[in-house]
Amino acid sequence: MREVRLWLSAGVVLLTACAGVDTTPASPAAMGDPTTGSPSEWTGVTRHVPSEYPTIQAAVDAADPGDLVLVDRGVYRETVDVATPGVTIRGVDRNEVIVDGEFERANGVQVLFTDGVVVEDMTAMNHIVNGFFWNGARGFRGSYLTAINNGDYGIYAFDSGDGLFEHSYASGSPDAAFYVGQCNPCQTVVTDSVGEYSGLGYSGTNASNDIYIVENVFRNNGAGMAPNTLDSELLPPATGVMVAGNLIHDNGYGIFPHKNAQWTTQGNGIVAAGIEDSVIRT
Numbered sequence: 001m002r003e004v005r006l007w008l009s010a011g012v013v014l015l016t017a018c019a020g021v022d023t024t025p026a027s028p029a030a031m032g033d034p035t036t037g038s039p040s041e042w043t044g045v046t047r048h049v050p051s052e053y054p055t056i057q058a059a060v061d062a063a064d065p066g067d068l069v070l071v072d073r074g075v076y077r078e079t080v081d082v083a084t085p086g087v088t089i090r091g092v093d094r095n096e097v098i099v100d101g102e103f104e105r106a107n108g109v110q111v112l113f114t115d116g117v118v119v120e121d122m123t124a125m126n127h128i129v130n131g132f133f134w135n136g137a138r139g140f141r142g143s144y145l146t147a148i149n150n151g152d153y154g155i156y157a158f159d160s161g162d163g164l165f166e167h168s169y170a171s172g173s174p175d176a177a178f179y180v181g182q183c184n185p186c187q188t189v190v191t192d193s194v195g196e197y198s199g200l201g202y203s204g205t206n207a208s209n210d211i212y213i214v215e216n217v218f219r220n221n222g223a224g225m226a227p228n229t230l231d232s233e234l235l236p237p238a239t240g241v242m243v244a245g246n247l248i249h250d251n252g253y254g255i256f257p258h259k260n261a262q263w264t265t266q267g268n269g270i271v272a273a274g275i276e277d278s279v280i281r282t
Helices: 056-062
Strands: 003-007 046-049 068-071 074-076 080-082 088-091 097-100 107-112 118-125 130-135 141-148 153-158 163-166 169-171 176-181 188-191 194-196 200-205 211-214 217-219 223-228 241-244 247-249 276-281
Touching: 046 056, 056 068, 056 080, 107 118, 118 130, 130 141, 141 153, 153 163, 153 169, 163 176, 169 176, 176 188, 176 194, 194 200, 200 211, 200 217, 211 223, 217 223, 223 241, 223 247
Parallel strands: 046 068, 068 088, 074 097, 080 107, 088 118, 097 118, 107 130, 118 141, 130 153, 141 163, 141 169, 153 176, 163 188, 169 194, 176 200, 188 211, 194 217, 200 223, 211 241, 217 247, 241 276
Antiparallel strands: 003 276
């Protein structure tokens, strides 16, 4: 077991962009506020798609906090916008429940400033921006998800906290297959997942404290992982990152989608750019 402890200056960040600094405050969810809008228990109500509701969005709109939206096999050509806290959206088979953006829609499933939303057992593919996206949310979870050929990120949490990504797969994302960013304390775990054929397998910009990237596989990307500091986003520098038990191999070879910043990391396993007081173990 090798362990590397990092105390790096934010001044050596490879991905720094000083222009256009965002002055909008970070969300309470990203800064450890324990307050949540999610219910304490499941209501016991299941809303079935498509037998009761023709689309996932229709079922989500009808759902009350604590309901389950159960999605049968099929291709759903829509963006699912979740605004009700504590809703679980579950497919019956991750390989046969597909939210298809048809390279026309921005996000597959998006959860904006809504707490306690769980998405599991489904695929999001061919979206212009992201497959699965949480923003400003507390208590998020994505389990048994597949994200393929989305235009920015595959499975993505930004300005959010108290989360879990597990048992998931993402590929074909120019930025990163998995991303957790702009949170302190993040209180988030990414585990038992595979990120490949993307600019980065995992990226975590300004993700700090209680952030654990453990027991994943990152392969066939431009670079395996890049926990990093970026001055143009809130909450720099990244600190208190734990990277342990990941299998990272064969990055920098072959064909993979990428952006310019990701290209600078090509061929590296782990790029620890400007992060402080963190631990990387193999």
